[in-house]
Amino acid sequence: MKIVVIGGTGLIGSKVVERLTQEGHEAVAASPRTGVNALTGEGLEQALSGAQAVVDVSNSPSFERAEVMEFFETSTRNLLAAEAAAGVGHHVALSVVGTERMPDNGYFAAKIAQERLIETSGIPYSLVHATQFFEFARAIADEATVDGEVHVAPVRFQPIAADDVADAVARAAVDAPLNGRVEVGGPDQYRMDEFFREALTAWGDRRQVVTDEEARYFGSVPGERTLVPGDGARLGRLGYRDWLARQPAAWQKALTVVQEVQPPFIPAGAHAMTVVVEHPPGSPGTPPHRHSGPAFGYVIEGEMRFELEGDPERVLRAGEAFWEPGGDVIHYQDGNARDDVPLRFTVTMLCEPDRPMLVLVEEEELARRRHLRAPRPS
Numbered sequence: 001m002k003i004v005v006i007g008g009t010g011l012i013g014s015k016v017v018e019r020l021t022q023e024g025h026e027a028v029a030a031s032p033r034t035g036v037n038a039l040t041g042e043g044l045e046q047a048l049s050g051a052q053a054v055v056d057v058s059n060s061p062s063f064e065r066a067e068v069m070e071f072f073e074t075s076t077r078n079l080l081a082a083e084a085a086a087g088v089g090h091h092v093a094l095s096v097v098g099t100e101r102m103p104d105n106g107y108f109a110a111k112i113a114q115e116r117l118i119e120t121s122g123i124p125y126s127l128v129h130a131t132q133f134f135e136f137a138r139a140i141a142d143e144a145t146v147d148g149e150v151h152v153a154p155v156r157f158q159p160i161a162a163d164d165v166a167d168a169v170a171r172a173a174v175d176a177p178l179n180g181r182v183e184v185g186g187p188d189q190y191r192m193d194e195f196f197r198e199a200l201t202a203w204g205d206r207r208q209v210v211t212d213e214e215a216r217y218f219g220s221v222p223g224e225r226t227l228v229p230g231d232g233a234r235l236g237r238l239g240y241r242d243w244l245a246r247q248p249a250a251w252q253k254a255l256t257v258v259q260e261v262q263p264p265f266i267p268a269g270a271h272a273m274t275v276v277v278e279h280p281p282g283s284p285g286t287p288p289h290r291h292s293g294p295a296f297g298y299v300i301e302g303e304m305r306f307e308l309e310g311d312p313e314r315v316l317r318a319g320e321a322f323w324e325p326g327g328d329v330i331h332y333q334d335g336n337a338r339d340d341v342p343l344r345f346t347v348t349m350l351c352e353p354d355r356p357m358l359v360l361v362e363e364e365e366l367a368r369r370r371h372l373r374a375p376r377p378s
């Protein structure tokens with residue numbers, strides 16, 4: 001079944017897409033990054049075409065009261081209208097446990113508005129209400145910090161792992177619409193101040209946790225049971241200590257794999273050379289050339305027009321990696337695709353010993369091999 005996940009690139013969304021795909025569904029990650037914007041309506045009609053269900057796990061980039069209200073009201077209206085037009089039969093949305101118990105909170109008020117629009121839309125729906133994610137705990141502590149101390153109320157708190165939330169949302173998406181809500185919370189209930197005291201110690205965070213009856217939670221004072229689910233809630237499997245033990249160390253989180261390839265050959269006795277290349281705005285770059293071994297690059301700044309023999313040219317942006325196999329294949333273009341900003345990239349080349357790192361190709365050979373070049377853009 002085709003299921004469109006609005007916010008499918010986010011923390012919960014990417015996990016929901018992964019689960020639904022594993023179950024054999026056509027799960028589409030829809031977000032501004034993939035060309036679908038629920039706030040402006042851009043790309044919605046096309047994304048929703050043929051979808052049986054829409055899962056909304058998007059989030060507002062700003063938590064400021066007016067902006068968050070504008071985000072959830074406008075995006076939900078746009079989604080529901082597009083779903084009605086496309087004949088989508090199930091709208092699933094993720095909300096927060098206790099929204100209606102703390103309506104003076106700007107974020108909760110926006111989630112209430114989102115829920116009301118869904119409940120009155122006439123489209124079959126399921127609302128999943130989750131407690132705070134373990135992944136969100138540091139943001140809660142930072143928000144609660146006053147003069148270097150973390151002020152937390154001694155109220156009930158039952159946070160949950162994002163993985164367990166994603167399980168519940170994915171399940172709701174394939175089950176029949178509830179036309180109601182299901183609550184999910186973590187397996188353990190804590191007193192919020194005690195949870196944070198223990199958590200900060202585990203994080204190696206030296207801030208003091210102050211038990212404070214008047215402490216605010218994102219601007220509002222929660223009641224004893226505001227944030228915890230009622231009887232009959234579904235409970236996650238992973239407790240906080242086990243979740244924490246599974247988290248990658250700081251050095252592991254510091255690493256992002258940008259490219260993994262298998263070069264066809266590495267010249268015997270190769271030496272490696274890393275260079276930084278800077279092409280000014282509009283520069284056509286290096287003339288067509290070859291390397292004697294594979295080369296691996298990364299765009300630091302600007303946009304590069306990249307073309308290898310046999311492949312259509314494409315534009316690589318800052319943060320993107322590239323590689324070329326070296327040997328016979330001609331590298332046609334590495335020029336600056338923009339005429340207003342410079343291009344800067346690095347390349348690491350594995351060269352044959354005693355050979356230049358780059359050899360330009362003669363005009364006569366270029367003419368002879370013209371048929372090997374991909375069609376030129378019109």
Ligand SMILES: NC(=O)c1ccc[n+]([C@@H]2O[C@H](COP(=O)([O-])OP(=O)(O)OC[C@H]3O[C@@H](n4cnc5c(N)ncnc54)[C@H](OP(=O)(O)O)[C@@H]3O)[C@@H](O)[C@H]2O)c1
Binds near residue numbers: 057130
């Ligand atoms: N944090 C908590 O403890 C908690 C607890 C209960 C419920 N929730 C709910 O969980 C939901 C998901 O939270 P999350 O932490 O997974 O969010 P997140 O990681 O911040 O991801 C937000 C997602 O929303 C997308 N998005 C932003 N603007 C959009 C737009 N105009 N149109 C379409 N998509 C847009 C983002 O797309 P890009 O990547 O393209 O920017 C991203 O995929 C939220 O609705 C929140 O209310 C959170």
